[in-house]
Amino acid sequence: EAGVAQSPRYKIIEKRQSVAFWCNPISGHATLYWYQQILGQGPKLLIQFQNNGVVDDSQLPKDRFSAERLKGVDSTLKIQPAKLEDSAVYLCASSYLSGSTDTQYFGPGTRLTVL
Amino acid sequence: AQKVTQAQTEISVVEKEDVTLDCVYETRDTTYYLFWYKQPPSGELVFLIRRNSFDEQNEISGRYSWNFQKSTSSFNFTITASQVVDSAVYFCALSEARGQNFVFGPGTRLSVLP
Numbered sequence: 378e379a380g381v382a383q384s385p386r387y388k389i390i391e392k393r394q395s396v397a398f399w400c401n402p403i404s405g406h407a408t409l410y411w412y413q414q415i416l417g418q419g420p421k422l423l424i425q426f427q428n429n430g431v432v433d434d435s436q437l438p439k440d441r442f443s444a445e446r447l448k449g450v451d452s453t454l455k456i457q458p459a460k461l462e463d464s465a466v467y468l469c470a471s472s473y474l475s476g477s478t479d480t481q482y483f484g485p486g487t488r489l490t491v492l
Numbered sequence: 493a494q495k496v497t498q499a500q501t502e503i504s505v506v507e508k509e510d511v512t513l514d515c516v517y518e519t520r521d522t523t524y525y526l527f528w529y530k531q532p533p534s535g536e537l538v539f540l541i542r543r544n545s546f547d548e549q550n551e552i553s554g555r556y557s558w559n560f561q562k563s564t565s566s567f568n569f570t571i572t573a574s575q576v577v578d579s580a581v582y583f584c585a586l587s588e589a590r591g592q593n594f595v596f597g598p599g600t601r602l603s604v605l606p
Contacts, residue, residue: 410594418598419596419597419598419599420583422594433593468537470537480527481594483537485534485536
C-alpha cells in the first residue's frame with residue numbers, strides 16, 4: 378500500500394513570495410491533516426479535512442494560508458505571501474476513519490526555507 | 493484547552509539501558525485518545541501506539557511498553573534494552589473523542605549511544 382505522498386520535498390523562497398505544497402493521502406482515507414513543524418518543536422495542526430469539508434482550521438493563519446481538498450482526495454496548502462517565520466517542515470497526514478481519534482499516517486514532509 | 497507536556501527535552505543513554513519517556517496531559521474531556529509517535533532522523537513520523545481513555549491496561553510490544561495512569565494524567569513510554577536504532581524524537585499526542593483538537597507534545601530527543 379502506498380503511503381502519503383508530498384511534493385516538493387524542499388522549497389526555498391524569499392519573503393513575500395508565494396508557495397504551494399501538494400499532498401496525496403493513502404487511498405481510501407477520509408481525513409487529511411496539514412501540520413506545521415518548526416525546528417525543535419512538535420507538529421502543530423493547521424487544518425483538518427474530512428472528505429472535502431473542513432473540520433478544524435482554528436490554527437490556520439487565514440490571512441496568508443489557504444488549503445483545499447477538491448474531490449475529497451489530494452490537497453494543496455498555499456502560503457501567500459510568505460514570512461520568515463513560516464520556515465518549517467509542512468507535514469501531511471491521513472487517517473482512514475473520520476476524526477483525529479484514528480491513527481494518522483504521515484508523509485515525508487516539505488521543508489520550507491524563507492529567506 | 494488540551495495540552496501535552498513532555499518535560500524531558502533530551503535524554504542520552506548507553507545501548508542496552510532501559511529508558512522511560514514521560515508524558516503528562518491535560519484535558520477536560522472524559523473520553524479522549526493518547527498516542528505516541530517516533531520521528532527518526534529521516535523526519536517521517538511513525539505511529540507507535542493509540543490508547544483510549546477507558547483502557548488503562550498497560551501494553552507491551554516487544555521492547556516497548558506503555559504505562560497509562562489516569563489518576564496522574566500520564567502516559568509514559570519505556571524502551572527496554574535500548575538500541576542505537578531507537579535514537580529519534582518521540583512525541584506524545586492527545587485527541588478529543590469528537591475527533592478534533594489533535595495536540596502534540598514538544599517531543600523528547602532520545603540518543604542511544606553505542
